[in-house]
Amino acid sequence: MRYIPSIGMEVHAQLLTESKMFCACPTRFGDAPNTNVCPICLGLPGTLPVPNKKAIEHVIRTALALNCRIAPVALFYRKNYFYPDLPKGYQISQYGEVHPIGTHGYLEMVVNGERKRVRIKRVHLEEDTGKLFHYLPGESEVDYNRAGVPLMEIVTDFPPDLHSPEEAKEYLLQLRAILTYLGVCDGKMEEGSLRCEPNISVAPEGAPSLGVKTELKNLNSFRSVVRGIEFEVNRQIALLERGEPVVQETRGWNEESGYSFPMRTKEYEQDYRYFPEPDIVPIQITEEWLNALRATIPELPLAKWERYQREYQLSAYDASVLTADYETAMFFEGCVAHGCEPKAACNWITVELAGRLNEDNKRISDTPLTPAHLADLLTLIKNGTISGRIAKELFDEVYQTGRMPSEIVRERGLTQISDEQVLRAVVKQVVNENHDAVQKYRSGKTGVLGFLVGQVMKATQGRANPQRVQELLREELERI
């Protein structure tokens, strides 16, 4: 029997702000425990929360980018529960059908060459909780640095539109790309600034209703999300095949073992007794404010992806690599604006640059490299001033120092040698010094030509024009 998975996605994104949601405490990650706290985020009596305008604007912009209906009047609610991750006894969040900032939206993506719409139920704003540790038996330890950091929740609509792990992955990729394009979240799953809790069910094809769902937690990377969902889908199918029921529960993912396991959940989880937060006045979102925010939304990843293919004749794959991240896309566009040939710029960005960044675990902005550098380098290659090999070495140096490639070339005389007399002399020398290779060539093993080219390149410190070298070598070898 064929089974159809249905996957709902609940994503939490820490918003990029300097200060917390309802107080001025810094949001810095990794500070010593309880050093970014104040009477408001510690829930001390007599304090009043005041919302961070930038966080609200981040959520409105996200809701716009996700094609949501924007609440003319948005409200905060109290979600009541006793748990030491928030000291107030409640979390300030949003609730209901009409009061979250964004509702009834959708995200568009392309899976297997087909455009697909994933409906978004809501985009809302809340505060993050503190971090709990369980170092010693009989006690738990709490750090409230994260308590009150602005957190955006994005939930897909029901019944789910996502029906495979691949679709869920593409949804998350596209959503992360949108968030980073908007500059509202850094999208780092490993650091927990982007968190994903999918709920998963499977049902036999053609079944009138969905199966029993489980919720998956502890997915700390993209890889975990995909593996976790795949595992859960297969686990549920195996249960149904054996005629056993799927139990509705929250399960935790263990990346090392590759299994999910049942988790204990909070008591009375559903009994949050929401009510409007009396300490925060309503948020009125006027057309004027919306228009101003709309103007700050850049071209979004999907539109860029399509345009790169159309305008620059890049492959779907190249375009997706370039547009996955806003910084990369902007760097590429900068190169094109500097006159680079799009495909050449794309290759250097997705191979050399991406390789270095990956190795050093850096972003482009962490390096001194600018589009002007790459444009300069590509010009040197194009007009034959330097060879491809020299270009790669130069790139490395430019990446580290931020010096202009043409400047280094001038200073060090790295100019490519295309002069026939100079090259022919080296070629003759190499032919004279490599009898064995020459013999092999003459006996029909023309594959050694590459070796001989390499010898010439070596003798010229990589500055010889490899194409000319090959031509001259052939001539010399035929002449013997």
Place this chain on the structure above:
Amino acid sequence: MALTIEQMRHVAKLARLELSDEKLAQFMGHINALMAHFERLQSLPTESVEPTSHSIPVYNAFREDVPGTPLPREEALANAPQARDGLFIVPRIVED
């Protein structure tokens, strides 16, 4: 609509109140008297009335995103019943 003793127990537990059966019965009387008032209110037609969870005509009281100085850690932890290494200590909240 009156609360049952079971619902009273549930509400007390949500509020982390430990009440004797006697107290529970006593408070149930009080709460149910209140509920009767709400029931009367609920009979009124309110479709055209704006909710008054916020009754003052003030909107959009925001702060700019500018970080301030947090509390010194000693002060933050001063009232904690228990603290160690800069962390608040609370009774264990997960089962082992």
